[in-house]
Amino acid sequence: VSLPPGFAERCAAVVGPDHVLGARAELEPYATDFWRHTRGEAALVLRPRDTAEVAAVVALAAGHRVPLVPQAGNTGLVGGGVPDASGGQVVLSLARLDRVRAVDPAGDALVAEAGCTLASVQAAAEAADRLFPLSLGSEGTCRIGGNLAANAGGINVIRYGMARDLCLGLEVVLADGRVWNGLRTLRKDNTGYDLKQLFLGSEGTLGVVTAASLRLFPRPRERATLFLGVDSPATAVELLGRARGRFGELVSAFELIVATCVEAAVEHVPGVRFPLAEKAPWYVLAEVAWSLPEGLEAAADAWLEAALEDGLILDATRAQSEAQRAMLWRMREGISEAATRLGAIARHDVAVPVARIPELVERGAAVLREVAPDAYLIPFGHVGDGNLHFNVVLPRDTADLPAVRQRLQTAVFDLVGGLGGSISAEHGIGRAKRAELHARKPALDLELMGRLKAALDPEGILNPGVIV
C-alpha cells in the first residue's frame, strides 16, 4: 500500500516537515497499542499543532481518500487509536494540541484541547479550586480527546458519571475538514439536536475532537477512604447498598478487588504495603467525600463500626492521612500493571446489573474450569457501576495463546450476555472487539450505527475498521 503521490509533501506544507513522521522507527510507537496486543502499520504520522492544521490535513486526506486514525494519548485498550495492518492508514496525532484555553470557575467549566493529558486538565481545575472528576490509572499519559472519544469511565463514575456526562461542548473537525464549533459551556441548551453526543464515544469514526468544554465540580474538602476485607463479592454488593443508603451520592468510589491483585500490587508497586492486619479473599476500596469541612470521617467511622458489628467486614482501615489515601489509590491503580507479572493476561471489561456481580464471578469461575482449566480469575473493578475487569491469568507457556484468549472471551461474553450485561463497559470497541460487536448486537443497532457513519463520514475517511 502506498500513499497518493505528493500527499506527504502537502501535509508537510501544513504541519511543517518535522511533524510528518515516516521512518519506520518513528512510526512504531504510534502503531502499537498500550498492551502491545495490536501492532499495526502506519503509512505516516501527522502531528498538527492546532485546530486549523487538523482541519487542513483532514481536508487533504478527504481529497485523496486517505484513511486517518485519530490518536491522542495512545493508552486505549481496544486498539481504537492505532492503525490496522494494511500499512495504508495515516495516524493523526492530537498530542500537540495541549493548551487549556480557558477556565471559568464561576461557571464551573473549562475548555481544553484534545491533546491535554487528563492530569493536566485535573490540575487546571484544581488551580481554580474546582474538581474535574474523571480519574483513571493512565491519567498521567492519556489525553482528554481520547477520553471523550472513548467515553472513558474510571473510579469516580458512580458519583460523577462517564466522560460523556462531564462534557458540555466539543470542537470537532468533520470528515470533510470543516470545523464544527460546539464549544458551549452552558448547562442548559435545548436548541435542536445535541450534536456533541454523536462524537462522544464514537472513537474517532465520526469526527476528530480537537477541543472540549468540560464540567467542573466543587472540590471535596473532607474525604473518608476505606479499605475493607470481605468474604465475597455478595458481601461487597451488600456493603455498597449500605453505603449508598447512608451516604447517598457522596459515595464517590466503590471498588472490588480480588486478593491476588492486592498481593500483586503490594509486591510490585513501589511504596505500596498491605494496609490491614488480617488477610481476606476480597477487598473493597471505597471513598466518600463532601465539600463541608468536617463531620464525614466520624460518620464513616460509625458506618464502619456498624458493618463490623454486623459481621460484614473481616478487617478494615480508614486512611489517616493524605499519604495513606494516596497509597491505597496507588495500589488500586497499579493492579493492571502488577498483574502482568502473574502470567499472560486475558482481559474482559464487562458490566452487569450490580445485583448480578456475585453470579458473574461464580459462573465465570465455572466457565474458566471448562475453557481454560489451568487459568485463574483475577477480577477487580468498579463494582459500584456493575463494571468488573473480569481478567484471567493464563500460564505463559499456554499453547496457542491467541486462540485460548479468543475462546475465553467468547465464553465470558456469552455469560455476560446471558446476565443482561455489556461486553464493553468502559474501554470501547476499537478494532479488538469489532467482530464481537457485530456478532452480538441486534442487526437494527448495527444498521442505525451504519446510517450515522454514512451520514457523517460517507467516504469512510475516519478510523476505518473501528466500531462500524
Next chain:
Amino acid sequence: VSLPPGFAERCAAVVGPDHVLGARAELEPYATDFWRHTRGEAALVLRPRDTAEVAAVVALAAGHRVPLVPQAGNTGLVGGGVPDASGGQVVLSLARLDRVRAVDPAGDALVAEAGCTLASVQAAAEAADRLFPLSLGSEGTCRIGGNLAANAGGINVIRYGMARDLCLGLEVVLADGRVWNGLRTLRKDNTGYDLKQLFLGSEGTLGVVTAASLRLFPRPRERATLFLGVDSPATAVELLGRARGRFGELVSAFELIVATCVEAAVEHVPGVRFPLAEKAPWYVLAEVAWSLPEGLEAAADAWLEAALEDGLILDATRAQSEAQRAMLWRMREGISEAATRLGAIARHDVAVPVARIPELVERGAAVLREVAPDAYLIPFGHVGDGNLHFNVVLPRDTADLPAVRQRLQTAVFDLVGGLGGSISAEHGIGRAKRAELHARKPALDLELMGRLKAALDPEGILNPGVIV
C-alpha cells in the same frame, strides 16, 4: 387536506375504533398547546395502547406517507406536540402507554412507558425508597415520554442534570415502524454509538419514544429549604457561589424570583402566604439535601447566619416542617399560572453563563424600555443553571400583540446571543422557535441536523415542521 382512503379504517383495525378520534370536538384538545398559543388542526388522533400498536400505526403512516405528531402529556411550551394548521397531520397520542414495567432498587433503575405521568414515575421510585429527581411545575400531567423527547429540565438540574442525564435506555419506534429496543439499565455500556442520545431531545422528529429506563438515586433523608430576600440578581449569584462552596453538589435547587412573581403567587395560588417579615425586590428559593439522617439543618443555619452577617440577605426563613417546604415549592411552581393574571405574557426560556445573569437582567430591562415601553419584566427561574424564564408582562390591550411579542423575542434573543447564551434552555424548539433557530444557528449545525433527520426519517413522517 384529506387522509388517504382507508387510512383511518386501517388504523382502527389496529388500535380499535374507540381510539381513533375524528370528530372536531374530540380533536381540539389534542391540537391546542398548553398556553393556547398554537392552535393546529389534527386530521385524526390515534391512541394506541402498547408498543406493538404504536409500531403498527407508524408503519401504516409510513406506507401512506401520512405525517405523525407524537404527543404525550401535551404540556410542551413550544408547540412541539401539536399539529400544524394544515389539517393533514395525525396526532399519535402515547397517553395510554402508562405502565411502570419494572423497578430495580438494587440497580437504581426503573422502566416506564412513555405515557406515564412524571408524578407516577416519581411515586414508583419513592415506593422503592428511591428518588427520581426530575421535577417541574406540570409534573402531575406531563408524561415521561414527552419529558425525554424534549430533554426537560426543572428545579433539580443543578444537582441531577436534565432528562437526558437521567435516562439509561430507550425503546423507540422508528420512522418505518420498526422497534428499536435500547432498554438497558446498565450504568456503563460502551458498545458502539450511544443510539439513545439521538432520540433524547429530538422532540419526536427522529423516532417515537415508547418506553425508557431511568436512573434512580438515593432518597434524601434531610433537607434544608431556604427562602431569602435579596437586593439584586448579582447578590443571588454571589449567594449561589457561597452555597456551592459550602455544600458542593448537595445544593439541589437554587431559584431566583422577582418580587412581582412572588406577590402574584401569594395572591392567586391557594394556601400560599408570604413567608418573610420583610419584603425584598428579589427572592431566592434554595434547597440542600443529603441522605444522612441529621446535621444538615444546623449547617444550613450556620451558612444562613454568616450570609446575614455579611449583609447579603435582607430577610430569610428556613422551612420548619414538610408543610412549610411544600408551600414554598407550591409558590414557586404556581408562578407561571399566577403571572397570567398580570397581563399578556411574553415568555423567553433562555440561558446564559451563570456569571452573566445580572447583566442579562439589567440589559433586558433596557431592551424592554426600547421595544415595549408599557411592559415590565418578571424574570424567575433556575439561576443555578444560568437559566431564567425571562418573561415580560404586556398590557392586555396591546395593539397587535403577536407582532409585539415577535419584536420582543427578537430583541431578547439578540441580547442572549450577545451574552453567549441559548435561546432555548429547557423548553426546546418545537414549531414556535423553529424560525429563530434557523435564523440564528450556524449553517453547519443546521446541515448536520438535516443529515441526522435524513438518516433516520428520510420520508419526513415524524413531526414535520418541528426543529428541522
